[in-house]
Amino acid sequence: MQPALPDAIQQRYACRKFVADQPVSLGELALLLEAGRLAPSAFGLEPWRFITVTDGARAAIVHACHDQPAAATAAAFIVIVALVAALDPDSVYVRKQFKAEARDGDPAPIHDAYRAFHRADSITEWAKGQCNFAAAHMLLQATHLELGSCPIGGFDAAALSAALRLPAGESPALVIALGRCAHAAPQRLRKPD
Ligand SMILES: Cc1cc2nc3c(=O)[nH]c(=O)nc-3n(C[C@H](O)[C@H](O)[C@H](O)COP(=O)(O)O)c2cc1C
Numbered sequence: 394m395q396p397a398l399p400d401a402i403q404q405r406y407a408c409r410k411f412v413a414d415q416p417v418s419l420g421e422l423a424l425l426l427e428a429g430r431l432a433p434s435a436f437g438l439e440p441w442r443f444i445t446v447t448d449g450a451r452a453a454i455v456h457a458c459h460d461q462p463a464a465a466t467a468a469a470f471i472v473i474v475a476l477v478a479a480l481d482p483d484s485v486y487v488r489k490q491f492k493a494e495a496r497d498g499d500p501a502p503i504h505d506a507y508r509a510f511h512r513a514d515s516i517t518e519w520a521k522g523q524c525n526f527a528a529a530h531m532l533l534q535a536t537h538l539e540l541g542s543c544p545i546g547g548f549d550a551a552a553l554s555a556a557l558r559l560p561a562g563e564s565p566a567l568v569i570a571l572g573r574c575a576h577a578a579p580q581r582l583r584k585p586d
Pocket residue numbers: 405406407408409461463543544545546547548567581582
């Protein structure tokens with residue numbers, strides 16, 4: 394039986410080796426993307442883009458992840474990309490998001506608050522932090538689907554950007570390796586509180 398949310402929280406673990414020749418289905422990938430899409434974000438800016446990779450750029454992504462075992466054996470990847478340039482307070486993207494966020498109201502107050510908040514020198518890291526909310530949703534959804542997953546932050550950002558042909562102004566935030574896990578959950582290591 395598929396684990397419900399409290400069980401998924403208990404049962405998720407970082408899988409370091411996936412079973413060969415066990416693909417992640419298009420239906421499963423769609424559910425994972427939907428879990429990410431519904432994640433919360435500050436100011437409602439959703440500063441992310443999700444790239445699914447099952448073939449094509451696969452080898453280059455594995456290499457960009459320093460050939461880590463989780464990457465080398467994964468059946469699929471979802472790469473979460475931070476939309477950095479789009480976060481300029483005067484961008485079309487920001488205007489569009491705030492128009493939606495204000496619903497039928499005036500977007501000016503939230504836009505003014507964001508303009509006061511925005512710092513060009515730290516916005517990249519801020520955007521990547523937002524992406525981690527989408528990642529957490531996807532990791533728990535993967536467990537619910539009885540899929541193994543491993544968040545991978547240990548990558549060469551330039552190599553990954555090249556593999557994915559990311560435009561300037563987008564920056565890779567996290568790679569999620571996916572598949573059927575080839576090993577059981579290791580003993581969980583956590584601080585007591
Ligand atoms: C942002 C982030 C980056 C991570 N990067 C890697 C990584 O590059 N390689 C890897 O094997 N595990 C990576 N992990 C997995 C962690 O090592 C793992 O979550 C942690 O040791 C706790 O184990 P658990 O997830 O099995 O509970 C990453 C986790 C997070 C949240």
